[in-house]
Structure formats: C-alpha cells, structure tokens
Amino acid sequence: MSLLAFSLIVISLLSFVAAQLVLKRAMELSAKSGLRHPRYIWLATLGVALMTISFFITLGLLQRFDLSYLYPFQGLSVIFITLMAAVILKERLNLRLTIGALLISAGIVLVSLS
Amino acid sequence: MTNQPTRDRPSGFGNPWLQLVLSVACVFVSELLLKRGATDVAEPDSAFSWTGINGLVSPLVWWAILLITASFISWLYVLRYIPITLAYPLSRVVDVLVPLGCWIFLGEFISTLRWCGIALVVIGLALVAKPVAQIGKRL
Numbered sequence: 001m002s003l004l005a006f007s008l009i010v011i012s013l014l015s016f017v018a019a020q021l022v023l024k025r026a027m028e029l030s031a032k033s034g035l036r037h038p039r040y041i042w043l044a045t046l047g048v049a050l051m052t053i054s055f056f057i058t059l060g061l062l063q064r065f066d067l068s069y070l071y072p073f074q075g076l077s078v079i080f081i082t083l084m085a086a087v088i089l090k091e092r093l094n095l096r097l098t099i100g101a102l103l104i105s106a107g108i109v110l111v112s113l114s
Numbered sequence: 115m116t117n118q119p120t121r122d123r124p125s126g127f128g129n130p131w132l133q134l135v136l137s138v139a140c141v142f143v144s145e146l147l148l149k150r151g152a153t154d155v156a157e158p159d160s161a162f163s164w165t166g167i168n169g170l171v172s173p174l175v176w177w178a179i180l181l182i183t184a185s186f187i188s189w190l191y192v193l194r195y196i197p198i199t200l201a202y203p204l205s206r207v208v209d210v211l212v213p214l215g216c217w218i219f220l221g222e223f224i225s226t227l228r229w230c231g232i233a234l235v236v237i238g239l240a241l242v243a244k245p246v247a248q249i250g251k252r253l
Contacts, residue, residue: 020198027194075209081202091199096241101203103238108209110231 005064009073012057017080019050021088075108130195133188134204140185142211144178146219151175203242210235 026043033040061070082101086093124130151174160168169175192201210232216222224232 020193020202023190024193024198027190031194075206078203078206082199085198085202089198091197093199096244097199097203100238100241101199103241104203104206104209104235105238107231107234107236107238108206110234111209111213111228113227113231 005061008057008061009070012054012061013073013077013080015050015057016054016074016077017084019047019054020077020081021084022050023047024085024089069112071112072109075105075112078105078108124195128191130192134192134196134201137185137188137192138205138208138211140181140188141205141208142215144181144185145208145212146215147174147178147181149216149220151178200242204239206235207239210239 022043026040026047029037029040029043058070078101082093082097085091126132148169151172152169154174155169155172157168189205192205213222213224213228213232217224
C-alpha cells in the first residue's frame with residue numbers, strides 16, 4: 001500500500017469520526033435551541049459535508065482495494081468515536097464501555113479478515 | 115419537532131431506543147438490497163460500471179437508497195437523546211446482522227474465523243448494552 005492510499009484511509013476515517021461528533025453536537029443543540037438556530041444549521045451542514053468527504057474518499061479507495069481490506073479500518077471507528085466523544089464531548093466512559101468498544105472493533109476486523 | 119424539551123423522554127414511536135433499532139434495521143435491509151440489486155444489473159465487462167452508477171437501473175438499489183436516507187434521519191434523532199459513546203457501538207450490531215443476513219438470505223458462506231469475529235462483536239455489544247437499561251431510566 002502506498003503512502004497516498006494510507007493517508008486517504010486515515011483522512012476518510014477521521015472525517016467520518018469528526019462527522020459523527022459534529023452531528024452529535026448539532027443534535028444536542030437542536031434539542032435546546034430548535035432546528036432554526038444558526039449554529040445548529042452550521043454544525044449540521046459541516047457534519048453532512050464531512051460525511052460526504054468520507055463517502056467519496058471511500059468510494060475512490062473501493063475502486064483500488066477490496067472491501068474486506070478496507071472494512072477493518074471502518075471497525076476502528078468504534079474505538080475512535082467512543083474515545084473522542086469522551087474527550088471532546090465529555091461523555092462518561094467507563095471500563096465496561098471501553099472493553100465493549102474494543103471487542104466490537106476486534107470482531108469487525110476478524111469478520112473482515114476471514 | 116422544534117424546541118422539544120429534553121426532560122420529557124419521548125415515548126412510543128419517538129422513543130430514541132426504538133429509533134436506534136429502526137436505524138440499524140434500515141441499514142441492514144439496505145445492505146442486502148444493494149448487494150442483490152447490484153448483482154442483478156452487474157455488467158463486469160463495461161468500463162462504465164466501475165462507477166457504480168449503472169446500479170441505479172435496479173429498483174432494489176433505489177429502495178436501498180430510500181432506506182439509507184431513513185436510517186440517517188433516525189440516526190440524527192438518536193444522537194439528539196442518546197450519548198454517542200453508547201449509541202455508536204450499539205449501532206455496529208449491523209456488522210453482525212449483515213454477515214448473518216448474507217448467510218440466511220443470500221446463501222453466502224461464513225468461515226470459522228468469521229463466526230469468531232461475529233462472537234466477539236456480540237460479546238462487546240453485550241458489555242456496552244448491559245448498563246443501557248439503567249441509563250435509559252435516568253434519561
């Protein structure tokens with residue numbers, strides 16, 4: 001795998017993780033301030049834009065690599081989203097949730113490798 | 115649904131846990147429809163087909179797109195009420211359902227290693243889901 005392909009996989013994963021966190025923040029805001037709040041509209045648009053970037057990079061990667069090769073990286077999103085939500089969104093994270101997320105990621109990787 | 119107070123957890127169809135189930139169900143069915151639809155209209159010899167756009171000929175693919183849109187709307191609703199540290203790992207149950215669906219409905223083969231992976235995901239889900247009942251009460 002070239003450095004370019006690896007970078008694209010990382011960018012795709014990071015933009016997907018960022019999209020989920022931004023959308024979470026946007027929906028929390030909408031619960032408080034309604035769906036017409038300018039900050040909500042900005043965050044929701046940013047979230048959808050990040051998801052779109054991730055989608056098209058993945059589509060490009062799928063043309064060059066097998067799905068089974070790329071899918072384990074998708075599995076890592078469980079770990080990244082759980083950790084980032086704890087750090088950035090200050091959600092509570094306990095040992096049980098962490099081990100659960102690690103097992104789910106490991107399972108997704110195994111399913112993809114087989 | 116503007117200005118809905120969060121202190122009253124919606125019940126019935128607005129229950130966020132029900133919406134999480136619906137979101138996962140929509141993704142699960144859409145994946146199977148996409149695979150079936152894409153296979154139905156596959157033209158491996160055509161250079162154009164690598165874009166995937168020729169898949170739009172299949173009505174099944176359109177049903178899948180409809181379901182993906184529905185699942186995204188449900189997911190946004192879920193994010194409004196459920197911490198993402200819980201909701202996202204739980205939503206990955208779809209990584210178990212899709213291989214199982216391929217096995218049951220599409221007649222695909224599941225190897226031992228793949229069964230092991232499915233088992234790991236299920237154990238992980240059980241760990242994440244166990245405290246959900248208590249958190250659900252507090253929401």
